[in-house]
Amino acid sequence: MISKFKFNSDGLIPAIIQDAKTKRVLMMAWMNEPSIRQTLEKGMMCYWSRSRQKYWVKGETSGNVQKVIHWYVDCDSDTLLFEIEQTGGACHTGFESCFFQELDMSAEPRTVQEKPVFDAAETYKPSA
């Protein structure tokens, strides 16, 4: 099926990442064909970094890996959905989800009630 996926002009396809148990949406990321193949081979989410122009196993630095439970392609074959088991939190800020900031109907931010689930400064500090 991968050959039928509609990658954009940069060879990328968006992937929505959802917690398999709670169904909370954790993040969206971009994948290319090699990162999809590596994800399936390892059973762990692997993305394409547009800024670093390389693919990477999610959690290789933080330990916050994502184990694939189910995955789906949409009706247009241009978006993927992965249900995963998250170790730690998905967001580089330390929150469980990248979507921790709710907005109101005037597009103003609501007060964030939840707390980070890990210490991002500690997790991502440069090694000595």
Place this chain on the structure above:
Amino acid sequence: MISKFKFNSDGLIPAIIQDAKTKRVLMMAWMNEPSIRQTLEKGMMCYWSRSRQKYWVKGETSGNVQKVIHWYVDCDSDTLLFEIEQTGGACHTGFESCFFQELDMSAEPRTVQEKPVFDAAETYKPSA
């Protein structure tokens, strides 16, 4: 906050649409600034059609409208998440979700167990 959103070079930002009650991911679509403002004003999802180059209220043809319950922006301000109340189904094929096709770890399609929730041929037939 809308002025802080990171739209791509086409002025678009991806929006993930999730059922507010079941948390099922229903679809992904693209929005531009006018479609976001119209969504907030009406309280109903409104998208930008890349193929038709116009914005449209989801459900204006099918009746399958999407009422906004909550919405969020991600940590990078480049993806939106809407929790909505769906009338009928979200997918133009008649399924509840655009992500009805599960794949296995060899990227082969699994048998679809669910049934469409509406008759797409009937819903979208040209008016007489």
